[in-house]
Amino acid sequence: MRDSRDETGRECERAGRAIEDLGDGRTGRVRLLMLRRHVRECPGCAPRLEKMSAVLEALSEMQREQLPEEFTAAVMARLLDAVAGRPAGGAERGRDNRNLFWVVGAAGLGLVIGLALAVVRHLLGRQGEDELAVAGHA
Amino acid sequence: MPEVRLTLDGIQDARLVKACRAGDERAFETLVLKYQDQVFNVVYRMVGDREEAMDLAQETFIKAFQGLDSFNQGRPFRAWLLRIGTNSAIDLLRRRGRARDVRVDAEGVGEPAAPGLSRGEFEPRAPASEIPENVSLARETAEVVTEALEMLPDNYKAVVVLHHMEGLSYSEIGKVLGVPRNTAKTWGRRARGLLCDTLEGAM
Numbered sequence: 001m002r003d004s005r006d007e008t009g010r011e012c013e014r015a016g017r018a019i020e021d022l023g024d025g026r027t028g029r030v031r032l033l034m035l036r037r038h039v040r041e042c043p044g045c046a047p048r049l050e051k052m053s054a055v056l057e058a059l060s061e062m063q064r065e066q067l068p069e070e071f072t073a074a075v076m077a078r079l080l081d082a083v084a085g086r087p088a089g090g091a092e093r094g095r096d097n098r099n100l101f102w103v104v105g106a107a108g109l110g111l112v113i114g115l116a117l118a119v120v121r122h123l124l125g126r127q128g129e130d131e132l133a134v135a136g137h138a
Numbered sequence: 139m140p141e142v143r144l145t146l147d148g149i150q151d152a153r154l155v156k157a158c159r160a161g162d163e164r165a166f167e168t169l170v171l172k173y174q175d176q177v178f179n180v181v182y183r184m185v186g187d188r189e190e191a192m193d194l195a196q197e198t199f200i201k202a203f204q205g206l207d208s209f210n211q212g213r214p215f216r217a218w219l220l221r222i223g224t225n226s227a228i229d230l231l232r233r234r235g236r237a238r239d240v241r242v243d244a245e246g247v248g249e250p251a252a253p254g255l256s257r258g259e260f261e262p263r264a265p266a267s268e269i270p271e272n273v274s275l276a277r278e279t280a281e282v283v284t285e286a287l288e289m290l291p292d293n294y295k296a297v298v299v300l301h302h303m304e305g306l307s308y309s310e311i312g313k314v315l316g317v318p319r320n321t322a323k324t325w326g327r328r329a330r331g332l333l334c335d336t337l338e339g340a341m
Binding site: 020023024048051052054055056057058059060061062064065067068071072074075076078079080082083 | 163166167170171174175178179182183188191192195196199200203204276279280282283284287298302303308323326327330333334337338
């Protein structure tokens, strides 16, 4: 008789662990079958399983809230405001680096064009002097 | 903290974070689009108010952007982002004066933080007797569970939301909440225990 009570107690313990594991989403099919068989005959464990199943079902069926479409744009706008008001760092530093690249590039291009114009002007000037000299001799 | 092996998703996020750090705002927009729904739903379930949740979700992304320099790219971005979100939600609840935490000792055994919540104090409203009879039992149960969820201690609530609604593993939840995996698991079990208790008279 005592053995039978001990065995029932152990089964209830196992069932309790299986119910908790069910909540964690890690009760295998075999354990679930054993659990169902146990609760059919155990008035103590049946309500525990019933409540856990109801809680899990309710949680899984809770509706997800939808965000308005403009949410992303609102975040990015707030982000730009926040960035404008903070010291350089992170993304802003990256943007500063890009700006510096364009400034240096534009300055370099301007210098090359300037030099090219000066060379052309110099050559044209010499050509003009030569023509004047030729005309003077004539 | 040791580095963790990132999932494919985590690797993609790390690339986007790197691009953000280099000044690519579009990369950050991609991250916003990817996680805005999850962040919003987590903070919404935490604070229970749509408008406040929208504001908190926006703040979460701003804080994340501003903290990108300190983010360790070897860690999962999602957990880091959700950590900012849940901490912001808990801060808001504290400002409202209704935060409830359960302290954890070394073994992860929670004791109600004084003057926190004891099991006796966890008393969501009983199922309303004026609920029409044609409302199904399942719906009534769902309403009781939703209400009970709001009454849970914040750390318990966070675990339930992250595990059951967002599908995070306890390991990920541990990273989000800054506690060991087993502590997160213990909180989850206790939270479900409290939720089951509320159904005592409802079923």
